[in-house]
Amino acid sequence: MRCAYACGSADHGWSRRQFLTGLTASGTLGLFGGGFAGMIHPAAAKELASAQKRVLLIWLNGGVSQLETWDPKPGTNTGGPFRAIPTSVPGIHISELLPHTARQMHHLALVRSINTQENNHAKGAYIMHTGRREQPGMEYPHLGSVMAKLLTAPDNPLPGYIHITPRGDSGFGKQDAAFLGPRYASVTLADGKPPANFSRPEALTDEADQRRNQLRDRLSQRFAQRRRTAETEAYSQSYEQAAQLIARKSIFDLSQESPRDLERYGTHDFGRHCLLARRLLEHGITFVKVSHTNYDTHYDNFDFHLEQLGEFDRTFATLVEDLHQRGLLSSTLVLVMSEFGRTPTINRNYGRDHWGSAWSVALGGCGIQGGAVVGKTNANGTAVVDRMVHGGHLFHTYFRALGLNPHKNHYHNQQPIPMADPTASAIEEVLA
Amino acid sequence: MAESDAKPKADPARTRVMVEWKHDSPLMACRFDPTGRFLLASAQDNSLQRWELEGGTKTGLVGHQSWVRAFDFIPDGSALVAGDYHGKLLWWPYAEAAPKPLRSLDAHDGWIRAVRVSPDGRLIATCGNDHLVKLWDAVEGKLVQTLMGHTRHVYNVAFHPNGKELVSGDLLGVIKHWDLDKGSVVRELDAKPLHKYDETFRADIGGIRSFAFSPDARLLAAGGITDVTNAFAGIGKPLILLFDWEAGKVRLQLRPKENFQGVVWGIVYHPDNFLAAAGAGAGGALWFWKPDQAQDIHMLKLPNNSRDLALHRDGLRLAVPFYDGSIKIYTMAATS
Numbered sequence: 001m002r003c004a005y006a007c008g009s010a011d012h013g014w015s016r017r018q019f020l021t022g023l024t025a026s027g028t029l030g031l032f033g034g035g036f037a038g039m040i041h042p043a044a045a046k047e048l049a050s051a052q053k054r055v056l057l058i059w060l061n062g063g064v065s066q067l068e069t070w071d072p073k074p075g076t077n078t079g080g081p082f083r084a085i086p087t088s089v090p091g092i093h094i095s096e097l098l099p100h101t102a103r104q105m106h107h108l109a110l111v112r113s114i115n116t117q118e119n120n121h122a123k124g125a126y127i128m129h130t131g132r133r134e135q136p137g138m139e140y141p142h143l144g145s146v147m148a149k150l151l152t153a154p155d156n157p158l159p160g161y162i163h164i165t166p167r168g169d170s171g172f173g174k175q176d177a178a179f180l181g182p183r184y185a186s187v188t189l190a191d192g193k194p195p196a197n198f199s200r201p202e203a204l205t206d207e208a209d210q211r212r213n214q215l216r217d218r219l220s221q222r223f224a225q226r227r228r229t230a231e232t233e234a235y236s237q238s239y240e241q242a243a244q245l246i247a248r249k250s251i252f253d254l255s256q257e258s259p260r261d262l263e264r265y266g267t268h269d270f271g272r273h274c275l276l277a278r279r280l281l282e283h284g285i286t287f288v289k290v291s292h293t294n295y296d297t298h299y300d301n302f303d304f305h306l307e308q309l310g311e312f313d314r315t316f317a318t319l320v321e322d323l324h325q326r327g328l329l330s331s332t333l334v335l336v337m338s339e340f341g342r343t344p345t346i347n348r349n350y351g352r353d354h355w356g357s358a359w360s361v362a363l364g365g366c367g368i369q370g371g372a373v374v375g376k377t378n379a380n381g382t383a384v385v386d387r388m389v390h391g392g393h394l395f396h397t398y399f400r401a402l403g404l405n406p407h408k409n410h411y412h413n414q415q416p417i418p419m420a421d422p423t424a425s426a427i428e429e430v431l432a
Numbered sequence: 433m434a435e436s437d438a439k440p441k442a443d444p445a446r447t448r449v450m451v452e453w454k455h456d457s458p459l460m461a462c463r464f465d466p467t468g469r470f471l472l473a474s475a476q477d478n479s480l481q482r483w484e485l486e487g488g489t490k491t492g493l494v495g496h497q498s499w500v501r502a503f504d505f506i507p508d509g510s511a512l513v514a515g516d517y518h519g520k521l522l523w524w525p526y527a528e529a530a531p532k533p534l535r536s537l538d539a540h541d542g543w544i545r546a547v548r549v550s551p552d553g554r555l556i557a558t559c560g561n562d563h564l565v566k567l568w569d570a571v572e573g574k575l576v577q578t579l580m581g582h583t584r585h586v587y588n589v590a591f592h593p594n595g596k597e598l599v600s601g602d603l604l605g606v607i608k609h610w611d612l613d614k615g616s617v618v619r620e621l622d623a624k625p626l627h628k629y630d631e632t633f634r635a636d637i638g639g640i641r642s643f644a645f646s647p648d649a650r651l652l653a654a655g656g657i658t659d660v661t662n663a664f665a666g667i668g669k670p671l672i673l674l675f676d677w678e679a680g681k682v683r684l685q686l687r688p689k690e691n692f693q694g695v696v697w698g699i700v701y702h703p704d705n706f707l708a709a710a711g712a713g714a715g716g717a718l719w720f721w722k723p724d725q726a727q728d729i730h731m732l733k734l735p736n737n738s739r740d741l742a743l744h745r746d747g748l749r750l751a752v753p754f755y756d757g758s759i760k761i762y763t764m765a766a767t768s
Contacts, residue, residue, distance in 0.1 A: 077457065166634055294633045346458070349713065351666070
């Protein structure tokens with residue numbers, strides 16, 4: 001039976017067909033649900049891994065300074081005290097706060113000309129996650145939910161969108177999925193920990209668990225015959241997903257990583273979270289977002305960027321290099337972004353304030369031309385002078401990098417909704 | 433009448449502006465030179481600026497490639513030694529008509545946060561983000577000693593008036609008392625009220641932003657920020673911890689009487705046994721405390737964010753550099 005709420009487009013079929021074709025070609029269909037990392041044959045694992053496209057989003061919460069990262073302006077009245085250093089790509093310089101990342105520059109591209117015209121945290125975050133400005137009465141799905149829908153095979157038991165946060169509660173962020181439905185909601189792992197009650201209570205036997213699941217299945221099926229909605233679908237699926245997740249709970253278990261890797265990534269929270277991100281991507285999670293906090297440095301911007309980027313730099317560079325070494329980078333789109341940048345003007349408390357007018361993001365991996373730099377700001381970084389782009393352009397670019405068509409529609413209540421802002425277009429210069 | 437009797441007395445309550453000069457970049461650290469002829473300040477354009485007190489003629493000392501947040505003078509007035517955020521230490525013949533650096537050393541890996549010259553002028557102490565405290569021969573520029581033990585950025589150093597001991601303070605509010613003959617730690621003083629790990633911000637905030645020994649060496653003042661409620665915006669209270677040096681314990685916490693949010697960026701201990709401090713956050717302020725009273729005896733609201741405080745050798749003039757590029761000299765003279 002065809003689901004009444006389904007859009008009917010070829011998008012579902014596309015990702016599923018592509019994925020299954022890849023699996024069949026490699027002759028490893030039976031191993032599908034277990035992820036790639038556990039496969040015996042490394043070559044087969046690599047082939048299978050590259051059949052699925054993934055996204056890694058590093059979210060630098062609060063608004064990282066473009067001047068202390070991707071677009072340094074040393075020696076100017078806005079440049080602050082840090083140097084610019086050369087990178088692995090001749091001619092590209094970034095802040096001295098990113099020495100390890102500088103050595104991975106050939107895997108990365110920079111867009112230095114973003115103007116979202118938004119200095120509000122929530123509104124800026126919305127733009128960067130959805131590719132659109134907030135509109136009354138309309139909620140657009142976040143990139144993670146969109147990619148969970150477009151890139152995750154329907155029978156993949158794992159969540160398509162996992163968000164690792166530094167703190168808070170683990171759980172489900174259904175608002176991220178908007179009209180796509182709760183099936184594509186984010187699963188939050190606060191401090192990298194799975195949701196509470198992740199494991200079955202010890203007192204519950206296998207047999208008792210099986211019996212209660214059978215009863216629930218029968219009731220759900222009877223209910224679904226009369227009323228079928230996205231919510232009931234998601235409700236039923238969440239049980240299946242939970243059961244399969246529990247069976248695969250080892251994918252969240254960092255103790256299975258080597259002590260050497262823990263040391264390489266750093267023993268701080270962000271280090272552990274990025275190692276977990278690698279593990280999740282290797283096990284077939286489509287979209288992994290890792291938040292690093294906090295960069296909202298109205299006070300002592302330089303001290304705080306020294307501290308925070310000191311954590312970010314080595315960890316991020318290690319993750320990029322590992323994805324490359326493991327054959328995953330070419331199929332994993334890597335994004336480093338914030339809700340906005342920070343003011344070129346240094347305020348009276350040695351801080352920088354919110355600045356959405358001229359700032360940068362970094363991209364890398366799948367579909368991205370490593371070493372590309374697009375756009376330019378003026379000498380002291382106060383304005384974009386070449387190739388101005390906004391969140392809509394970035395959203396189109398992500399689609400294209402992943403081999404997806406940004407001009408297609410979602411369907412909500414049979415109404416077409418463009419997947420990406422139709423007034424924008426991809427930044428072709430960063431695409432491979 | 434004895435000369436000391438003839439000298440005008442300093443009266444904090446009479447503090448007022450004498451003169452104001454301006455540079456076109458925000459100013460940071462400032463010091464009067466030991467001859468009493470010049471006032472120097474560092475700026476966010478990487479320069480040091482020199483003003484002649486007589487007439488206010490301004491001369492730039494250009495050579496650093498990054499910010500200078502700390503410098504000090506060789507007591508005979510032959511040079512000043514400045515440390516920058518690229519870890520370089522430069523000797524400047526600051527009194528010359530067009531000063532050029534005499535020497536440049538790669539002193540620290542990362543920022544140099546403090547520079548102090550010993551009372552006898554033979555040693556220079558520096559500290560920085562490499563967690564190290566270093567002692568240099570002031571004449572030859574050679575490294576004499578490296579003091580290790582801090583686990584985080586070292587924010588400040590100060591020589592004990594006897595010149596044989598040193599204190600260094602870090603981001604976490606750990607103050608180490610060093611015996612310079614032995615090159616070892618004598619003890620640690622606890623200045624943890626000047627540090628906080630902000631769970632929301634996920635970062636450490638605070639540190640020993642200012643140090644001053646009393647001239648009789650019985651008290652040590654360490655200043656910074658405390659009671660931080662919002663690290664994003666630097667919302668907290670200015671605080672000076674006044675240590676009894678012999679006991680190694682905080683004798684008094686000096687706080688502004690009026691509500692003020694911000695940091696104590698500079699402290700001077702006046703020979704007449706009172707402290708003056710400049711702070712900033714939402715605006716600037718100049719406070720005066722007696723060492724036996726927790727609340728200030730006088731406060732002067734400043735027109736902009738102040739970044740440091742310096743005392744002239746005459747004991748009457750104070751200099752404050754500001755974010756807006758201005759520098760003001762205040763007099764505390766009891767009579768006009």
